[in-house]
Amino acid sequence: MTSPILVTGGTGTLGRLVVARLRDAGRDVRVLSRHAKDVADGIEYYAADLATGEGTEAALAGVEIIVHCAGSSKGDDDKARNLVKAIKKAGTSPHVVNISVVGAERTPMASGIDRTMFGYVGAKMAAEKIIAESGLPWTTLRATQFHELILLMAQGMAKLPVLPMPTGTSAQPIAAAEVADRLVELALGEPAGLVAEIGGPRIYPMADLIRDYLQTIGKRRPVLPIRLPGKAAKAFRAGANLTPDHATGHETWETFLANQPTAAARS
Ligand SMILES: NC(=O)c1ccc[n+]([C@@H]2O[C@H](COP(=O)([O-])OP(=O)(O)OC[C@H]3O[C@@H](n4cnc5c(N)ncnc54)[C@H](OP(=O)(O)O)[C@@H]3O)[C@@H](O)[C@H]2O)c1
Numbered sequence: 001m002t003s004p005i006l007v008t009g010g011t012g013t014l015g016r017l018v019v020a021r022l023r024d025a026g027r028d029v030r031v032l033s034r035h036a037k038d039v040a041d042g043i044e045y046y047a048a049d050l051a052t053g054e055g056t057e058a059a060l061a062g063v064e065i066i067v068h069c070a071g072s073s074k075g076d077d078d079k080a081r082n083l084v085k086a087i088k089k090a091g092t093s094p095h096v097v098n099i100s101v102v103g104a105e106r107t108p109m110a111s112g113i114d115r116t117m118f119g120y121v122g123a124k125m126a127a128e129k130i131i132a133e134s135g136l137p138w139t140t141l142r143a144t145q146f147h148e149l150i151l152l153m154a155q156g157m158a159k160l161p162v163l164p165m166p167t168g169t170s171a172q173p174i175a176a177a178e179v180a181d182r183l184v185e186l187a188l189g190e191p192a193g194l195v196a197e198i199g200g201p202r203i204y205p206m207a208d209l210i211r212d213y214l215q216t217i218g219k220r221r222p223v224l225p226i227r228l229p230g231k232a233a234k235a236f237r238a239g240a241n242l243t244p245d246h247a248t249g250h251e252t253w254e255t256f257l258a259n260q261p262t263a264a265a266r267s
Contacts, residue, residue: 004028008050008083009070010058011037014099017180018067018187019043025188032059033070035059051075053082060090060248067097067187077126084134095183097187098140099179099182100124101238102172102197107232111121111256114230119231121241125185128194134258141183143245144199145257146176154213162224165207168237169228173209174200199243201252209253216257231249 005022009015010031019040022029030044032055039045048055050070060066066087080098087094104189105126110118131138150173157163182198207223214221 002027003062003064004030004058005065005067006030006032009031009068011039012029012069012071013146013148014176014180014183015067015069017039017177018069018243019186020182022067022187025184027188030059030063032056034057036094037260046140050079050082053086056082057090060087060092060094063092063094065095065097066119066162067099067183069099069183070100071124074123076120077130078261080130083134087134087136093136094103095137095139095187096131096134096190097183098128098204099183100140100142101241102129102142102144102199102243104128104142106240107235107238110230112230112234114228114232116190117228118230118236119234120264132193135198139186139189139192140194141179141186142194142197142243143179144172144197144241144249146179147173147177147200147251147253148208149173150253151256151260154210157204157210158217158219158221161207161221163210163212163221164206164226165223165225166228166236167225168232169205169233170208170239170242171206172200172203172208172244172247173253173256174198175251178249178251197246198248200249202252203244203247204241206214212257216260217262250263250264 010019011033046059072184101124107121109122
């Protein structure tokens with residue numbers, strides 16, 4: 001009998017896709033998150049807060065593989081630290097498969113105003129380091145922004161009368177499902193350290209992505225160009241968040257948008 005696989009953040013955009021794939025592969029799955037939102041039948045659920053570590057240890061018993069998908073805009077370094085701490089306390093040595101972001105190593109630690117926008121990238125780099133230096137077997141995959149995240153941003157911006165648009169910034173969005181496919185492949189394989197990053201098939205100016213979305217919902221908005229201050233913003237303008245040599249994703253932004261219910265309702 002194989003041991004269950006723990007998916008932290010298994011209720012999130014990426015995590016739930018990972019859980020479904022692991023189940024399809026015939027594996028028993030445990031989900032760890034703060035809230036049991038939409039946890040599928042037959043999944044063992046553990047409520048825990050990785051920001052404090054509370055509840056984490058209980059989820060680790062008998063687990064040999066952890067896919068670490070729990071994340072938020074702040075404190076992913078603390079989450080990784082608390083996860084490693086709980087593993088050490090449990091006295092186990094599972095393979096930790098970690099999801100990070102493209103550009104983590106190329107984006108200077110944000111400070112001041114750009115910390116709000118780019119602080120999460122610094123936290124992802126710190127989380128990578130904590131896992132790599134933990135002495136545990138590990139694998140880290142860096143991915144570009146998911147289509148799903150760009151869609152959320154666009155939906156938020158569509159509510160504004162004008163679109164505040166960071167100048168000179170592009171994105172290379174990828175389907176979360178394709179990232180989940182790769183993560184599951186890595187989780188069912190041997191620990192591999194830092195593996196080749198994964199990016200979407202095309203690079204788009206940020207403004208084009210948002211305009212494409214507005215078009216699908218039949219709206220227009222004037223754009224207000226904004227030059228973001230700070231070193232992290234400068235690194236993004238230089239393309240730190242892009243990986244043209246690893247454009248291995250297949251689903252384009254256009255296809256993703258066309259498959260959204262709003263688009264279907266209009267056609
Ligand atoms: N979105 C992107 O474009 C992108 C790109 C590259 C890498 N990533 C990375 O991929 C991972 C997943 O992203 P996502 O877009 O799927 O995020 P998401 O949809 O926001 O899901 C986050 C998951 O983490 C859980 N979580 C958040 N804070 C937690 C805490 N303190 N303790 C325990 N669980 C917690 C959430 O559940 P609760 O809120 O119920 O706790 C949820 O299950 C993150 O590490 C992110 O940095 C994302």
